[in-house]
Amino acid sequence: MKLTLKIWRQKNASDKGGFATYPVDHVSKDMSFLEMLDVLNEELTEKGEDPVHFDHDCREGICGMCSLYINGKPHGPQQTTTCQLHMRSFNDGDTVVIEPWRAKAFPVVKDLVVDRAAFDRIIQAGGYVNVNTGGVPDANEIPIPKTIADLAMDAAQCIGCGACVAACKNASAMLFTSAKVSQLALLPQGQVERKTRAEKMVAQMDAEGFGACTNTGACEAECPKGISITNIARMNREYFSAVVSSENV
Amino acid sequence: MSWVTKTLKSTLGRKLIMALTGLFLILFLTGHVSGNLLLFKNDGGEAFNIYAKFMTTNPAVKVLSYLTYISVIAHVIYSIILSRHNKAARPVGYAESKAATNSAWASRNMGILGTIILIFIVVHMQSFWAQMHWGDLPVKTYAGEEYKDLYSIVNFAFQNIFMVIGYVVAMAFLAFHLSHGFASAFQTLGLNHKKYSPAIKAVGQLYCIVVPVLFAAMPLYIYFTS
Numbered sequence: 130m131k132l133t134l135k136i137w138r139q140k141n142a143s144d145k146g147g148f149a150t151y152p153v154d155h156v157s158k159d160m161s162f163l164e165m166l167d168v169l170n171e172e173l174t175e176k177g178e179d180p181v182h183f184d185h186d187c188r189e190g191i192c193g194m195c196s197l198y199i200n201g202k203p204h205g206p207q208q209t210t211t212c213q214l215h216m217r218s219f220n221d222g223d224t225v226v227i228e229p230w231r232a233k234a235f236p237v238v239k240d241l242v243v244d245r246a247a248f249d250r251i252i253q254a255g256g257y258v259n260v261n262t263g264g265v266p267d268a269n270e271i272p273i274p275k276t277i278a279d280l281a282m283d284a285a286q287c288i289g290c291g292a293c294v295a296a297c298k299n300a301s302a303m304l305f306t307s308a309k310v311s312q313l314a315l316l317p318q319g320q321v322e323r324k325t326r327a328e329k330m331v332a333q334m335d336a337e338g339f340g341a342c343t344n345t346g347a348c349e350a351e352c353p354k355g356i357s358i359t360n361i362a363r364m365n366r367e368y369f370s371a372v373v374s375s376e377n378v
Numbered sequence: 379m380s381w382v383t384k385t386l387k388s389t390l391g392r393k394l395i396m397a398l399t400g401l402f403l404i405l406f407l408t409g410h411v412s413g414n415l416l417l418f419k420n421d422g423g424e425a426f427n428i429y430a431k432f433m434t435t436n437p438a439v440k441v442l443s444y445l446t447y448i449s450v451i452a453h454v455i456y457s458i459i460l461s462r463h464n465k466a467a468r469p470v471g472y473a474e475s476k477a478a479t480n481s482a483w484a485s486r487n488m489g490i491l492g493t494i495i496l497i498f499i500v501v502h503m504q505s506f507w508a509q510m511h512w513g514d515l516p517v518k519t520y521a522g523e524e525y526k527d528l529y530s531i532v533n534f535a536f537q538n539i540f541m542v543i544g545y546v547v548a549m550a551f552l553a554f555h556l557s558h559g560f561a562s563a564f565q566t567l568g569l570n571h572k573k574y575s576p577a578i579k580a581v582g583q584l585y586c587i588v589v590p591v592l593f594a595a596m597p598l599y600i601y602f603t604s
Contacts, residue, residue: 137473148473201476226474233467298477298486299464301389331390340467341389341460343485344562350480362570365390369568372385 130156130221134169136181137228139237146237148226158217162205163188163195165216182240188212190353193288196295197241198228203292203351210290210353230291232300234337247337248289248305254333255326256309258318277315284311286354293348293356299340304348306334307364308356314367324371331368389463395456397566399449400559404585406446411592418599423529424520430528434510454496461489484554485562491555498548505535536600545597549590556586 132153139146153172156165163185170180186194190213199205205214219225229237234247273281285308293304310327313319319326342361349358385391413433416426433439477486484491506528509515515526535541560582564570569578 135473198472201472201474202479228472228474231468231470231472233469296480298468298481300467301464331388335389338467339389340464341393342566343464343488344558344565345481345485347477347481358565359570362565362568364568365393365566366568368388368390369394372381378381
């Protein structure tokens with residue numbers, strides 16, 4: 130099939146940037162979206178032009194590296210990662226608009242590549258367990274009810290891709306931060322630093338310049354891992370109970 | 379007390395204030411609509427005028443009314459702070475956005491809806507609240523006691539078709555604001571539970587229709603019956 134690609138091109142962080150239009154022929158319905166971009170980039174390279182820069186890594190839908198705001202939605206028309214989006218989701222003759230994630234906390238590095246280190250700094254603020262846990266423990270050594278383990282695993286499915294921020298009208302990182310707060314708050318290993326963790330991660334999220342939550346639910350609707358906004362409610366509970374009861378004055 | 383100011387300056391703290399003031403204003407609306415149902419009583423406004431006097435003189439109601447003023451002001455101020463913060467979080471917008479596919483229109487436009495409601499509140503308070511407090515109202519005597527005849531002011535105001543249309547339209551905006559705000563406030567407070575959230579959502583959807591419809595029925599009733 131034939132497509133017209135309207136792609137955001139930006140030389141570097143300080144460049145103003147703008148859209149460039151590329152017609153592409155011979156797109157197979159079985160190609161992934163990133164493979165389609167690979168084909169475009171081969172053509173651009175052969176012509177001696179600068180290829181379109183975009184983030185990608187595992188191409189298995191588990192690393193969270195590929196981003197892209199496609200036709201007005203993070204990761205395009207399917208609720209999946211861009212690498213798992215296939216060209217059968219598009220029709221012959223379509224115009225496909227490709228933009229980078231838009232958020233103050235995710236500055237554009239080049240073209241469609243954004244710097245998502247703000248997420249790393251939120252994790253660094255408290256999204257870990259600060260004790261030596263030794264080797265892999267035997268199964269069921271620490272008794273955790275199945276229902277709780279499932280909730281923690283659901284939260285832990287977050288791959289930090291940033292679709293929640295991209296989808297949110299406020300560029301809020303609440304879904305990401307709440308998933309990371311929840312996965313540890315639910316488990317026994319996370320209890321020691323539970324209050325400090327909630328306080329510090331929320332403080333870092335604010336410091337990075339992410340927006341506040343309006344509870345639109347757009348993040349949940351676009352999350353490729355189906356992270357629920359019940360995690361945001363949990364983070365709010367964690368945070369409010371932490372600030373009134375923690376030792377941090 | 380630095381932790382208090384720090385909390386209230388955080389995005390979650392600001393959202394907490396929005397939720398608490400919003401829920402208090404929902405309580406206020408419930409009281410306001412219940413009392414004003416007296417407008418439907420065919421007694422020439424006697425019950426309504428007695429009620430209006432009670433509402434402006436009873437000390438307990440005074441406390442509640444000041445809490446309401448504070449809630450409105452705080453809700454507005456914090457919405458401005460949050461909106462500015464949220465706008466700043468995305469300095470460059472998307473060329474193409476299909477937000478309608480992942481979220482409800484009302485949830486994305488609470489600021490616009492709230493601004494229209496605020497304009498309505500100012501006009502509304504000027505028309506009735508200010509008249510009741512400082513206006514030169516006619517007086518009626520029931521059982522030997524004098525009452526300001528607020529009913530006549532209300533009755534006169536809603537002879538004007540433009541007032542009636544304005545009120546009905548404003549209530550439509552209120553309905554959309556409540557359609558998101560009601561359940562959203564509980565989510566912000568962290569009250570999301572599979573046992574209670576479906577009920578909260580259902581009550582919110584019912585509330586956002588029933589209360590504005592009752593309010594809108596008042597000017598319509600007066601316009602068409604007098």
